[in-house]
Amino acid sequence: MRHDMGPERCVARDAEQQQALGAVLTKGGTAIVGPLGVGKTALLCAVASRLDAARFDVVWTVATRASRQVPFGAFHGLLGGARERLDEGLAYGALRTELARRSGPRTPVLVVDDVHHLDDRCAALALGLAAEGRARLLVAARSEPAAAVSDAVVALWKDGYVQRLDVAPLGLAGTARLLHVLVDGEVARGTVDLLHRWTGGNPLLLTQLVRHARASGRLAAERGLWWWRGPRTVPPGLAEVFDHELDGLTSAEQDALAAIALGEPLALAAVEAVACDAVEALEERGLVRTADGGGQILVRLGRPLLAAAVHRRLPRLRRRRVAAALLAADDCPAPDPVVRARWQLEADGPVDAALLIRAAEATRGHDPELSCRFARRALRESSAAAVVLARALVESGDGAQARHVLERARVDAPTEAARLRAEVALAGHVCWVERDPAGAAADLTALGARTTSPAARSAVDGVRALVLLGGGRTSAAVEVAEQVLRTTVRGPGVAPARLALSVGHALSGRTRDAVALAEQTAADGNTPCEVGELARIAGCFARVWGGGAGPESGPASGGGTDPDLDQVWGGGAGAALGAPPGSHPASAFLDGLRLWALGDHQEAVVRLREAVLRHSGGTRLLRTEASCRLVGCLAEAGRPDDAERALAAGPPDAVGFVPGHERWARAAVAAARGEVTAATAGLTAAADIARREGCWAVAAEYLTCAAWLAPAGPPAGLVDQLARAAGHIDAPRLLAGAQAALALARGSGTELLEHAVRLDGLGMRAPAWRLAEKAVAALRAHGHRHGDAVILVNRLRDHQGAVAPALRPDALTARELEIASLAASGLADRAISSRLDVSVRTVESHLARVYRKLGVRSRRDLPSALRA
Template identity: 85%
Template sequence: MEQRQALGAVLTKGGTAIVGPVGVGKTALLCAVAGRLDAARFDVVWTVATRASRQVPFGAFHGLLGGARDRLDETRAYGALHTELARRSGRRTPVLVIDDVHHLDDRCAALALGLAAEGRAKLMVAARGEPGAAMSDAVVALWKDGYLERLDVAQLGLAGTARLLHALVEGEVARGTVDLLHRWTGGNPLLLTQLVRHARASGRLGADGGLWWWRGPRTVPPGLAEVFDHELDGLTSGEQDALAAIALGEPLALPSVEAVACDAVEALEERGLVRTTDGGGGQILVRLASPLLAAAVHRKLPRLRRRRIAAALLAADTCPAPDPVVRARWQLEADGPVDTALLIRAAEAARGHDPELACRLARRALPGSSAAAVVLARALVESGDGAQARQVLERAGAEAATVSARLRAGIALAAHVCWVERDPAAAAADLAALGSRASSPAARGAVEGVRALVLLGGGRTSAALEAAERVLRTTVRGPGVAPARLARSVGLVLSGRTRNAVALAEATAADVDSPGELRELALALGCYAQVWGGGAGPALGEAGGGGADPVPGQGRDGAAAPGSGRLGVGGASPFLGVPSASHPASAFLDGLRYWALGDQQEAVARLREAVLRHSGGTRLLRTEATCRLAVCLAEAGRGEDAERALAACPPDAVGLVPGQEQWARAAVAAARGDVPAATAGLRAAAGTARREGCWAVAAECLTYAAWLAPAGPPTDLLDQLALAAGHIDAPRLLAGARAAFALARGSGTELLEHAVRLDGLGMRAPAWRLAERAVVVLRAHGRRHGDAVVLATRLRGGQGASAPPVRLDVLTARELEIASLAAAGLADRAISDRLDVSVRTVESHLARVYRKLGVRSRRDLPSVLRA
């Protein structure tokens, strides 16, 4: 589009001025437009203005004015320039291209303006349009006075960044990596291209499981380092100190910066190196203009200056106080006395997105602190060193000087056995033994609260609820209350009592911030409550924002800490934080929600990423992500891919949802066309869930089985579904179950009503199938079916090839017969001969089949009929 606009300005007007920040592709756009000009009509002449050329008389036009330029005044120089362009172009129209036109001195700018005003030559110029890019009034007049058409070239958005990354690596890039690199580069194509090329060569950007991921901290490629070094040239000592202070703690309150270097921020802002924003409460926050600039400043920061500035920042009386992680880093840099409690709190906050920093903080706080040992172990797990993490915990328990320290280390070790070593049964036994030795109610409550979570992770929902309720009955305060409340919340969601679960989670949301497993368990609760409860919540894929931008460490994807967005569920008030796009749970959350809306293609992409993200660390949702990915692949008719997904990352003993592996394998059987085996597997999955009191899971499995039944759901399955539905209050689950009963009854009007209800809840795929069935039934009974046709047509347009398994009973017997023959490869004439009908009859039947099944041609029939 930009090329067409610029080319049109050259052909029909005086030319174009391409304006934008460094690196957005202004020069490339000039080249592309110049390359599209007809050489028989236009003669293109290039020149580049530089800072050095400003110091030489008519320096930018050296090649056009020759060696006598230093003896020319403006009038003779203009004549010489015009004569040279005319000589070169002959009968063609001269096109003067000036790159970096903002560097023109006043005399060259006046010449360019004269050419544009006279109109004998076309001009194409590129100018830097951002703070700190001062330019001559004559240059601005080129577009301000209408001689040239101005074309502003902006940075890439998130979607544009994703497309460029895909082209650069020739593959799919993890969404968290896309978000990360977009945030670092601001969508600047030059910065992005240089960063990706350097990262691929250095191994910071690599492929894993079919996706490209960023690994390690922020880095500055050598080519970009030269650019940033050039920007930093000429700074005073005070400005260098101010820039270093901001790099060590951005966003930084203005008084903190001024405590290090007074009156330097204004000069830095004028040069475009920093920007200021309103921090609320009358505070002004200062940030660097680019996140990569922070890495460039860090690279050039001497150790002694870093130490001096960190000490000055600690001494400054800042209000509000900086983020705990930032202040803890200052303490490390200053190499002085430290606040152990602050370091532990900062290490826990940083371990998810920067485990290397978390390890440094925890080790500094470690001597004599069992709390620091626990956080260090968790950070080591995030770094991929589970064996060393276990050694740290065992050593902490052996060296503990107090009963409480031994208890803390023992609880952490049991949690490690569950989430990291994937043995919830052994962990539960260890905690039971630990609780039997506890000497106080508070200690027993602390053990039992974590045991409730461990039981939940082992799929023992009923036992987890009992343990959690014992803690909540006997303990009002203490470390066991938060995990007990959360275990009870997740148990309530799985049992289908989403309203009670949401109310309990709202009451305890503030307690979910510190212990490692609680945050992701809370997010898992949000995932299922969102899908089953039917709340609107934020837009799909929306990431929570807010907070400082941490410098990523060794964690996969350089993941930022969970954002502060909110998630609505079932019409209740918001209750849990939505993870940022780079949080391990965010991909699972998005995949589950896309699946609920029937968008298999996007659900598969997000769940595949979720499986990879849960290949390290605590891997809490690993089994859930794998099983749901297999279900989505199977529903999309990709049964072999689903089997490979289960084989590549087999479900293990840790899983919140009972029966989910049975469901996944049943979905694979359905994809193979083995409906009896699929139905049996779903019944078994429902039975597993029902034994643990997980009525929501049972209802979901039985509803799924009801949709698979070719002749309608059998009576005994409907009886089981009615029993499960009687225990739940989740709107989406209830709507799906009631739709299954409507299928069995076969009333066209009722089917249409349920289709409308499902559509209103965002369940487009089952709504489409109900609407299609309603059309068939109403038409067969001679009833009005226009509304059903309109709804089915609208919903079919949103399904495409990613629609879930198709109910073949939307087809008549003759339509199914013809569709099967067409899927087997028979031509229309061969089908007409076999069935003794006309070719036109075959064609009309196939047209109705395509419409009902939502496909475009006979090539799509085999996969749809298999599904």
Template identity: 60%
Template sequence: MPYDLVPGTFVAREQERKQVLGAVLARKGAAVVGPAGVGRTALLTAVTAQLGVARFEVVWTAATEASRQVPFGVFRGLLGVGGRLDHGQAYGLLRTELARRAGRRTPVLVIDDVHHLDDASAALTLSLAGDGNLRLVVSAQSGLPASDAVVALWKDSYLERFDIAPFGLADTGRLVHALMEGAAARPTVDLLHQWTGGNPLFLTELVRHGRATRRLVSAGGLWWWRGPLSVPPRLAELFERELRGLDPRHQDALGAVALGEPLSLPVLEAVAPDVVESLEEQGLLCTVEIGGQILVRLDQPMLGAALRHRLPRLRRRRLAAALLDACTPSGPDPVTRARWQLDAHGPVDSALLIRAAETVCRQDPELACRFARRALERSSAAAVPLAHALVELGDTAQARKVLERTREAATTPSGRLRLATALAAHRCWADRDPAGAADELVALRAEATAPSAQAALDGVHALVLLFGGRTGAAARLAERVLHEASHGPGVAAARLALAASLALTGRTADAATLAEDPSPDRALPSYLPDLAPSLRAFAQLWPASDLRRPIGRRAVHGLPPGGEGALLGGYLQWVRGLRTDAMARLREAVVQQAGGPRLFLTEASSWLAICLAEEQRPDCAEQAIAPCWANRVAVVPGQVHRAAAVIAAARGDTAGAAVSMRAAVDAAREAGCWAVEAEYLTYAAWLGPAGPPPAVLDRLAEVVRHVDAPRLVTSAEAVLALARGAGTELLDHAVRLDALGLSTQAWRLAERAAATLQQQGGSRRGDAVVLVGRLRERLGVAPPPAQPVALTTREVEIASLAAGGLSDRAISHRLAVSVRTVESHLTRIYRKLGVHSRRDLPPVLRG
């Protein structure tokens, strides 16, 4: 069975299968063309499996390099005779054999890999293509030479040509899902697609290899790839055949590219001259021009992994040294140059290795450890990125030991202070003790005699206060740092702390402005990896005026690899009411936040629990937040209590939900987080079946005056309108919420508006019903059971026909009444239902 015909895995080629099958059934035949491994044979197998055995007899043959050496070699098994044959004899024998096998059915001749046909076989195939008594189906590999007769098959329209491309990202995900019998996390799908280029053969082999070697592991209900790229044995053999016979110069060129792709053409030619053009013609290298510079890379990412694995130690050492000599100071990125320094086994630049370790720590902590350990031989500054990499690997105890040993051995006050500050940060995020970390930082201030050292210490202190739930204190300290200093790591940390604090406290416009400036990122301490883009996007959540659009200049999806993109994207989807997508992203976020510094683990777990509870899965939701009760690190205060409230509400425990919600509100109020408190109070207002409690409304009216975030203000004002009970006002607020992308809140309010307008006899009830219907459809909410409508039997009949799109005249013909009668009935129907036209009838009749 072909590799991608495992049950369920061929769905990604369904459209191509239908098209090729249609060409065969239409008496034309088909040629399937595509690169190696793209699934040409599998597609032909799927197509021919759909040809009914009562009508067709399918005969397979495949051309190979060996069959190419013999005239009519691909057909020898069908011709039944040896020796020399001319074209006419071979044609007659082959037609006779096909007719014998088919009987009264139509023969279908399938020739795989026609690019391997010898000239005689190609000419015979072209003759068969013109025979109207059989169907011809062939496959060919693109990019390889083929005889004129083969090209004529589709060039002269004997066969319909179908070009099969590698899978896109979505189809890659579907194939991985089918092979794993479960969904893979989005970062894993992205990684597999990047490594394989969407090639189905490579994908299938890599996934199977990942399962066998346990690089693919299950966590949070999703499959994740752990570790670097590893080449499956079957593909390694394939690459070995491609590389066999290359002379040393060609091997040097490929090895050099594998060690540092993309390489500039001058650097590669300095290492391996006069071979690049030849390797490009063979399809092993490809070039691209960017900014006036020609860059060279391997045609297939997995080939690079295979080359690096097979590269002998001495050749690797020689090539790395040559690459270092050939590149300029502004040459490849720090990570590539750091790799070369390690491979060359010569002198190292500790500053370069430290930068490289900081860069790759999140994505490849094992490599970061290698860089940092080598740098630590020459510089104590490498202890910090080494500790960070060890935390990413889950070894927090060893990370602390590295920092403590290096601090004890430090010979300068500034070095000891820097390492002590890193130890305090370690206590906050690795040991999950922000209060203890804050105390350590206060004690360390006596050792910070220089203003720049004090600013650096206070900047980290502000971030620790922020993650310890002391938002107001974090904002005050950050403002003091920014008032007293203009640059340096303390300023960068303070700006981030202040941006997040301002967003939480309700000054969201100022927060967005502050967060939009990425300039201080490089000045951040190295033990705060990826914090800048994470907090920047976080600070931009509340001021968003339309959640259907990207947030700010750096959208959530532009975050670095890690859990923050999934976390914030999931939160946005939840706010919009798209819980299914929100849960998928938040599950990824929980797994990603469970390792390393776990910056937003509480938020990820709490938001996932809220989604699960709203989907009426309170037990799963409770499991999601169980670890968070003991977790003292959180940016958003009261999140766990808020999740507990939603869980209680899902179980019908309104009193318990109110108690937990009060605890969440109190936590936000104590931290000075007006924006968070407004969000909590808005949710609390919907808990009681009798409407918002007066105390909640009074507090919400006060809180919202301190908040400038459009969506929070609009949501709060909508809740305050509930107390006034005016149907038209409720509908106006529902429309505003819908315009902001707040579909769930808009739907709830529109439902109230429709019910209120029906009781009050408002003229806009039809508008409310139409909005309710549209929002239900968007959210996937089933309409309630149909209620009797105060229409006569004839009115119901006419309303149904009008809702189905019939004109007044068509209805009059259908019911044998006059057009005027139909118009009179419709006027009464519109008045009774509170709508304005027949376009408004479908949702009203359904609801």
């Protein structure tokens, strides 16, 4: 048996193992068919290892290209040294005899790996064994072999001698499971998405890539979470596999492959402008694939990671010549700006500085090294690239060099406008990178005072509004933003002012206004790329509280981002310019916030931990918010020790958009420890901070949390504050939570139940469950309403995966428990009445009370209710 396949290669293949094993046990065997590296050999090993050694004798052989050149080469170990003198008939007899000798009374199982490499004579022997039923066959074959397959091999499954099992690459969930096994730890969701996209879910590529990345430091653990750093690479082992496939290409085919690797997907016309009539041969070899798109034929590489392998083999002069040819193909449809910018760098000729700046902005978040390359080259042509270069340097972790670039740009600025641009960017650097929003606001105020042009002053004030917002001074930020928008119709200050006002609206609870203004900002063609991305963050944030993500949207347990948020995010400039989906650092935070709002604390913790890591470098825009939300989520999940460790590892700093966030996080930890008085004081203090800044939505959230802490319901003063805050907000989720907390003070069971149903409808199942439990206690003597409340509690508890509490000793009387047990066992009412010598009416009345107490509808629900 082969021993070089680790067990991790069969992760997420349980169903395929069962199907293949069943075919071997009950039929003539199975043929596992799939592309290179999908895990066929690992499946062979797994299935063979599960065969009972007392019943089956497993015999292994491997077919190779080289064995095709040797007579009966694949069966060398079974035919011995006399194979050169054997013809097909004698060889078949010798093979059958050897298998019988080895297996004795057991059934022989012939395992042939890479069966597509069998020559015609060996294939005929295997087909003969299958046709006679002398042995079970367990074989693996490539679905897209490079060479023709013997018709005898195809006949194995075509004529039904063995069952064909097609194995596809892993899905996203399977990729996550395999990564978990490979690193023996939790992998960041963004890294799972990235590696799945790079490898196409191919287990061989994934395994080799992860092992190489761990050894080289590309994949490393930080704070218990594995994280990919830097661009993709091709491990030496995979490079050898790809090199074998790329050998023997003509010069034209190599040029065509280089062109596609430099810009896939590429229009067929563009490829043919570089190398005419080469694509067809590459497609026949499986190296490229074509598809219709936008009224033209698009060409892509046919293997995951093949682009990286082609880049690795591509000589500089060929790369330069092919890129120049692609740029010269003016009659071909232009690719996206990032690809065209790459061509300009590779061609080493004249460049379009504006194009390179756009490409640098688009790649800054997910590939800062490439962004720096674009920006450095553009800086040789335009001083405007200095700001973009500084941002790329920040994302790559070199904040000091970024500041030097901005200071140099301020000194060397050729015009007053260029100097102003550098000074504004430098103030932004002080705020977001050096974490000093107060200093940045002071610098911008002084700069605005020195500026005489109204348009220039508007540009300064637009950025100042954002800086004030980042320092937690929401009311001042809104005032400055409104002043800019009152006095300026167009210009560089409009977009940041709109963005600041959108965030201010979201924090104040005006979610509809916030979303509308954010969408207007993002859709404006004059909005800079970075501001457009931030506008989408503001819109998504408002949509979370506004109920834009339904209760069933997004991942239940497999991860990924919410479809509603994806819809907002998908039209972004980053996506349009080649940024991978979910690559923006805010995506993990927004998804974690959504999951937390829906009560899915386990998944929310995963995403928020990733968000904290993603905001540990670069501009760290939402670092404080991500850290505080993670702490609060851990605390609400009943993990105060973990929450305190998270707070110590990533304490909030001076930059924070949500006023009072740190106090809220610390109060959540106190509440998780049962320190109700301290928690309530912390939450009300945080609400006061938010209220002073006009952030009514934030204040309502804090006060709602405080209202839940009071065992006998919130006190009158807290109720008045919460009612006042609720009167300012239109966010459905926040408003529903606040109104439910106000209902706690009134204590009406019917009202509590109605609010629980409303929260459940909004997807807020955790607070709905808690409210429904209080409704149960308040409705004990209210007949069917009590039953409705119990049913809702049971359903929400099951959804949350919680264990039902034990029944109170007096929940059911002895007679009720006896009758309920008999009914649960399947006895009808008349049979129960006969056994207990009571009337049928008595049985029915007892069961009615049992149903009401247990919160079930019929006897079908009794077994699970009684077990609980």
